[in-house]
Amino acid sequence: MSGRVVRPEQCPDTSVEVLQRRLERERGARLEAEAIAERATRELYDTVQQLTRSTRLAELLGEVAVRANEASSVEEAMRTVLDSVCHYTGWPVGHALIRSADDPDTLVSLGVWRLPETGEFAALRAASEPQVFRSGWGLPGHTMRLGRPVWIADLLTEPLFRRQEAAGRCGLVSAFALPILVRNETHGVLEFFSAIAQQPDAELIRVAGFVGVQLGRVLERQQAEDRLRRLALYDSLTGLPNRLLLMDRLQSTLSRAWRLGARVDLLYLDVDDFKTINDSLGHTAGDGLLVAFAARLQQALHDCVGLAVADSTVARVEGDEFAVILEDCPDPRAVATRLEELLSRPLTLADGEAFLSVSVGSAHASDADRHTTGESLVARAHLAMDEAKRKGKGHFETFEPRLYERAHRRHQLGEELHRAVVAREFEIAYQPVARLADDRHIGAEALVRWRHPRTGLVLPGDFIARAEETGLIVTIGSWVLEQACRQAAAWRATEPEFTIAVNVSGRQLREGSFPDMVRAALADAGLPPQNLCLEMTESILMERDDAGIAMLCELRNEGVHLAIDDFGTGYSSLSALRRLPADQLKIDRSFVSSLPEDDDAGTIAWAVVRLGHTLGMSVLAEGVETVQQRKALLGFGCDHAQGWLFGRPMPAAELGQALVQAAGR
Ligand code: C2E
C-alpha cells in the first residue's frame, strides 16, 4: 500500500454533494431493507397466525367429528357441536333446529341450546322455540333452502332475519347458521349468535359447511338406528308393540304402580281357532285378518277407556296372541267382557266378512305383591287364557294359583314323557275288531300304553294330549305304527284278511314325511297296505288343507284304509264328509253306550250306519259292551264292532292265542 491520502478539494468527484447523495442512497437502501424485513416479518407472522388458525379450525373439525360420532343421541351430538363451535368462535349463543316429523319442509327447535347461565338471552329462546321455520323463512329456513352456511353481519337491518325484536333485546348483533346435510338435503340447522359485530369469515364458513356434513352423518346413523329399533320393538305386520316392548312397558307400568299404590292388570287374548281359519283362508288372507283384528282391538280398547282405564297398551305377543296392559283399572273383568263382545262383531275383509271370538285370561299385580315381575304377570295371564280355552271358545278366566299347579304338572308330564321315549317305556295293547255278522275277529286296534316305572300303567287319555303338545307323539306314533305292522304281519298267517288299525294324531300328519313313514313301516314289516287302517278323528281331517287331503288320498290309492274315529263327536259336517277320503266310519262309544234303551241314540246310530253306507263306507260301532247293544247294531245294519263284549285291549300274545283258537274252531 502506498499510504497516499486523497483530500476532497483535490478530488472533483468526491465533493460534499456527491457524498450526501451517496449517504441518502445508502439510507434509502437501508430503509427499503428495513421495510422489506418488516414486511417479511409481518407476512411470516400472518402465515403463522393463519397456520395456527387453520390448525385450530382443523382441530375444531376433528373434535366435531369425534365428539359427534361418540354421542349416543342426536341431541347429545348437537349439544357437543354447539359447545365446540361456541368455544372456538367465542360466540355466546348456539341453537339446534331439526326437520319437523310432520312436515319435512319445515324446521322446529330441538330444544338444544348453548347459552350462558346468566339468562340474558332468554328472550331469543322464548321467540325461537315455539316458532315453525318454513323453508326459506327466517335465518334457519333460509339456510335450509340454500343448503349452505348463511352469515348475517347485522341482524337488526337484515330483512331475512325475523327475530329482530328478541335479538335486539338480548343485544345480539351478528349470526351465522349452517345446514345439517343428509345426502344433500337439509335435515337440521345450527345457528350461532354474537353480541359483537362480526364480518363474514370465509374460512369459518368453509369449516361450518364440513361440520354440517359431519353432523348429517350422525343424524343419518341415528335415523337408521331408529328404524332398526322400530323393527326390533314393533310387530311389522300389525304395527303394534311386540313382546319386547310389551315387557319394557309392563316393567315401567309396574314401577309406577308401586310408587302410586295403583294396580296393574294384564289381559292375554288368543283368537279362537285361528290356526284352522289361517289354514283354510291361506296365509295372506290370515295376515289380513290379523291386521284387521289388531285394528279392531285398538279401537275396542279405545272405546273401553270409558270404563275408567287410566292408561293402556296393546301388543302382539306372537301369532294370534295379544296382550293389553290396563293401568289402574277398577274393573278389568268388565273391560275383558266388553272387549270380547266388541271383538266378536263381524270383521269386514277384502273378500267378505269374518267372525272371530277370543279367549281371554287376566292376571293382576297389586301393591301387596311387589315381587311380581312383568314376566310373571304375562305367564299368569297366559295360564288363565289357557284355562279359558280349555273351557271352550269366547271364555274369560282370571288367574288363580291352582293354575300354576296344573301347569307344573303338565310341564313335569312333558319331562317324564321325554324320559319315557328314551327309556322305551311304551307298549301296545290290541283290542279285537269283530265282524258283527259272525263275531269273527277280523282285525284289531293298536292302543298305546305307558308302563311308568313308578306309577304303573298309564292310559293314553292321560298322556296323548301332552305328547301332541310337545311333539313327542311323532316319535311315539311311528314306533306304534312299526310295531303294529310287524304284529299284524305275523297274525296274517292265521287270519289273512287281518286288518290292524292304528291311531294317527294331527301332529303326525303335519310332518311332510308321514306317507313315507307309513310306506317304510309297511315295507319293513312286509305287510300289504290293504291290511293297515289309519284312524283319525273328523276334526283332524277337517283341519287338513288340500295338500294334506291329497297326501292321504295318495296313501289310500296305494291300498291303505282310512277310518274316521269317534264319529259324531266333532263337526259331523255332511258336506265335509264327502270330501274326506275315508273307508270306514267309527260310531263313537257315547252313541252306543245307551243302546238299546235310548231311542235318540238308537236313531243316531241307525242314521250314521245309513250315512256311511250311502257314502260307500263300512261302519264300525265302538264300545260295544252288551249283547243287547250288539243285537241293536246288527239290526241297524252295522258292519263291525269293537268293545269289551268282544275283547278288552290285551297284550299281543293273548290276542294271538285267541286268533289261533278261533281259527281252530
Ligand atoms: P280310540 O281310538 O277311540 O280307542 C278306543 C278307546 O275306547 C280305547 O281307550 C279303548 O280301550 C276304549 N274302549 C274300547 N272298548 C271299550 C268298551 O267297551 N268300553 C269302554 N268303556 N271303553 C272301551 P284307550 O286305550 O284308553 O285309548 C283312548 C284314546 O287314546 C283312543 O281312542 C285314541 O284316540 C288314543 N290313542 C290310543 N293309542 C293311540 C296311539 O297310538 N296314537 C294316538 N295318536 N292316539 C292313541
Ligand code: MG
Ligand atoms: Mg281309535
Ligand code: MG
Ligand atoms: Mg274312538
